[in-house]
Amino acid sequence: MNILDPKILEVSVVIPAGRARLPADLVVPAGAPGLVIFAHGSGSSRLSPRNQSVASSLQQRGLGTLLFDLLTEEEEREEYYTARLRFDIALLARRLIAATDWASQHETTCDLPAGYFGSSTGAAAALVAAATDGRARAIVSRGGRPDLAEGHLERVEAPVLLIVGENDGRVIELNERAREQLRSKNSLAIVPQASHLFEEPGALEEVARLAGDFFLKHFK
Secondary structure (H helix, E strand, O other): OOOEEOOEEEEEEEEOOOOEEEEEOOOOOOOOOEEEEOOOOOOOOOOOHHHHHHHHHHOOOOOOOEEOOOOOOHHHHHHHHHOOOOHHHHHHHHHHHHHHHHHOOOOOOOOEEEEEEEEEEHHHHHHHHHHHOOHHHHEEOOOOOHHOOOHHHHOOOOOOOEEEEEOHHHHHHHHHHHHHHOOEEEEEEEOOOOOOOOOOOHHHHHHHHHHHHHHHHOOO
8 A cells, every 4th residue: 555645545456356356556535526447448458548647637636546457467368369358348347346346345435436437348348337237326438339338228327428539430420329228318528639549639638627527527
């Protein structure tokens, strides 16, 4: 455990998920109104620079964050050759629920409402987890593939914010179709001049701003 500031807890932990043990990084500012649990996209990890950038921005706004690996090191090595697990949305959703279980029992986060921030396939896992488990207070999707959660979307009760880059035409289409299936309150935010990875100047900052506003609103 590393206390960087008397007002902020930062700690590396291991989350049990069945037989798997998943490395995670937890940051909780003092007085945090909620915890945002990240679900990274395919081929990524908790060390994703984009998710870390968004997490840092959320922390600066007082929100707690939990970034964790959806796959073990052994699974990642297998994935490199087979790409078998990255689209196993049911497995990824179970791992996300396990992370939610862990947070609900940790002394620092047990009283905090939880929300999900999912990227790419991680967004589908977040939606399936929310539909299955029901504890997520709010869900944000960044460049997500909600189409991979088809069959679960109508059972999501939490409000959903779908964020897509203006130049990511195919994914915009997939998100618009998903909105037709969602019954919970939802909205689609298009980031101007942004591509799928939001690599353009200011694009990721806009994602973080939109996500922060959304979580703070729904954690009240």
